Amino acid sequence: MDLIYRSTRNQKETATASQAILKGLADQGGLFVPDMIPRLDRSFDELSRMSYQQVAYEVMKLFLTDFTEEELKYCIDSAYDTKFDTSSIVELIPRDGAYILELFHGATIAFKDMALSILPYLLTTSARKNQVKNEIVILTATSGDTGKAALAGFADVPGTKIIVFYPKHGVSPIQEKQMITQRGENTYVIGIEGNFDDAQTGVKKMFSDPDLADQMDQAGFQFSSANSINIGRLVPQIVYYVYSYVSLLGRGDILPEEKINIVVPTGNFGNILAAYYAKCMGLPVDKLICASNENKVLFDFFGTGSYDRNRPFILTSSPSMDILISSNLERLIYQIAGRDSEKNKELMDHLTREGSYQITDDMREKLSDFYGNYASEEDTAKAIREMYQTCGYVLDTHTAVAVSVYKKYKEETGDDKVTVIASTASPYKFTRSVMNAIDPSYNDKTDFELVDELCRISGVKIPQAIEDIRSAPVLHHTVCETEDMCREVKKILGL
Numbered sequence: 001m002d003l004i005y006r007s008t009r010n011q012k013e014t015a016t017a018s019q020a021i022l023k024g025l026a027d028q029g030g031l032f033v034p035d036m037i038p039r040l041d042r043s044f045d046e047l048s049r050m051s052y053q054q055v056a057y058e059v060m061k062l063f064l065t066d067f068t069e070e071e072l073k074y075c076i077d078s079a080y081d082t083k084f085d086t087s088s089i090v091e092l093i094p095r096d097g098a099y100i101l102e103l104f105h106g107a108t109i110a111f112k113d114m115a116l117s118i119l120p121y122l123l124t125t126s127a128r129k130n131q132v133k134n135e136i137v138i139l140t141a142t143s144g145d146t147g148k149a150a151l152a153g154f155a156d157v158p159g160t161k162i163i164v165f166y167p168k169h170g171v172s173p174i175q176e177k178q179m180i181t182q183r184g185e186n187t188y189v190i191g192i193e194g195n196f197d198d199a200q201t202g203v204k205k206m207f208s209d210p211d212l213a214d215q216m217d218q219a220g221f222q223f224s225s226a227n228s229i230n231i232g233r234l235v236p237q238i239v240y241y242v243y244s245y246v247s248l249l250g251r252g253d254i255l256p257e258e259k260i261n262i263v264v265p266t267g268n269f270g271n272i273l274a275a276y277y278a279k280c281m282g283l284p285v286d287k288l289i290c291a292s293n294e295n296k297v298l299f300d301f302f303g304t305g306s307y308d309r310n311r312p313f314i315l316t317s318s319p320s321m322d323i324l325i326s327s328n329l330e331r332l333i334y335q336i337a338g339r340d341s342e343k344n345k346e347l348m349d350h351l352t353r354e355g356s357y358q359i360t361d362d363m364r365e366k367l368s369d370f371y372g373n374y375a376s377e378e379d380t381a382k383a384i385r386e387m388y389q390t391c392g393y394v395l396d397t398h399t400a401v402a403v404s405v406y407k408k409y410k411e412e413t414g415d416d417k418v419t420v421i422a423s424t425a426s427p428y429k430f431t432r433s434v435m436n437a438i439d440p441s442y443n444d445k446t447d448f449e450l451v452d453e454l455c456r457i458s459g460v461k462i463p464q465a466i467e468d469i470r471s472a473p474v475l476h477h478t479v480c481e482t483e484d485m486c487r488e489v490k491k492i493l494g495l
């Protein structure tokens with residue numbers, strides 16, 4: 001029996017895994033969720049003797065039930081290969097009383113590679129399985145890292161085009177350079193005069209426009225999404241939490257069935273939702289610690305049960321988390337509303353209309369797995385400086401938010417369970433903010449002088465992703481107003 005995926009906004013809209021991946025977003029703006037979260041069917045002991053790729057298969061086969069073993073293994077082996085600079089794909093290293101789970105060893109040095117290196121294979125396999133004839137247009141909004149990872153994943157993949165919208169004034173210099181130097185005949189990168197929420201809202205609007213869908217179909221195109229609203233992004237992210245747990249077990253750092261905490265620097269709520277799904281699958285996880293930057297909507301939500309985006313959008317040193325509408329929270333809301341799509345839709349409509357919603361006390365009780373807190377800009381810089389001074393280890397700004405929040409959690413609760421902190425980017429991607437946190441006198445140097453200095457003080461080799469953009473020519477120049485996003489897409493597709 002295939003696992004059924006259902007829209008969070010309409011009980012009646014269902015899909016198989018491959019159909020949900022192809023479609024990206026359900027109708028009426030809903031998200032696809034599996035009808036139930038499957039339980040792991042291998043023992044932790046067995047899993048602890050497997051490679052990353054083998055664990056990936058054991059986890060993903062439970063969700064992508066309409067893929068054959070051969071198809072899924074082909075996707076996994078094509079994605080998790082030498083594009084990663086470590087054979088274990090991720091690294092789990094003890095630093096300052098916690099384990100740092102380095103998820104940035106892929107081609108674009110952010111954790112987005114974990115899912116976006118496999119998504120093109122999942123998507124093209126899904127297209128084949130469903131006899132899709134149209135060319136697939138991947139429409140993506142990015143706060144900085146998804147864009148480059150998706151471009152790298154889809155560049156020159158036959159049967160696809162990829163269009164990325166990013167906030168022109170809201171990403172780091174290295175992030176922008178990575179995107180606008182992207183090669184590939186089928187790649188399009190556009191800066192918008194707006195923030196990430198504007199980009200994401202514009203993209204979601206195009207997805208839900210039936211007239212546009214018709215025009216596209218007639219011209220031989222259909223949309224799909226590389227954002228974490230696509231279930232094909234979420235499922236591969238569950239893997240590294242399972243892999244981390246069984247690695248700790250294999251090393252003898254935890255006892256069988258011992259519970260761990262997981263800390264995740266959070267923006268769109270995709271990564272932490274994957275950790276929650278891992279817990280629902282039976283992984284012994286206690287607290288899921290949700291770390292926000294100064295855009296602390298989620299901290300307020302966990303504290304009060306009220307989600308309220310009516311506040312200034314703050315540009316921080318952790319731009320990939322500068323988000324006020326965390327799309328994937330909808331999947332959690334749907335679950336704690338008892339999988340009631342009507343109730344969920346009411347709340348989401350309220351969010352669209354008023355910019356806020358309030359959950360019931362019953363629903364709040366079901367959030368006890370989560371703890372939320374946030375780090376100010378000053379807290380974040382302090383976490384980077386202190387980690388460097390005590391261990392000689394350099395954190396990126398997003399991971400530093402998580403480290404700072406974990407310290408607050410420990411002080412508040414005294415909970416000293418073994419803890420894994422998701423490290424979502426290499427410090428090389430946010431060199432200026434990182435180096436300034438360590439020593440403000442670095443401020444007069446150029447971006448690439450700072451790269452060389454970071455290499456000197458950390459002893460970490462400069463990643464290929466950075467070497468590649470040192471002298472790469474800029475290939476994408478388009479900038480547009482938020483309201484012109486659809487026009488730009490039509491122009492690209494010749495509609």
Ligand SMILES: *Cc1c(COP(=O)(O)O)cnc(C)c1O
Nearest residue numbers: 145267268269270271320424425
């Ligand atoms: C995308 C991103 C995040 C936020 O992850 P979500 O899944 O959107 O919550 C955190 N850190 C970095 C470096 C990212 O690129």
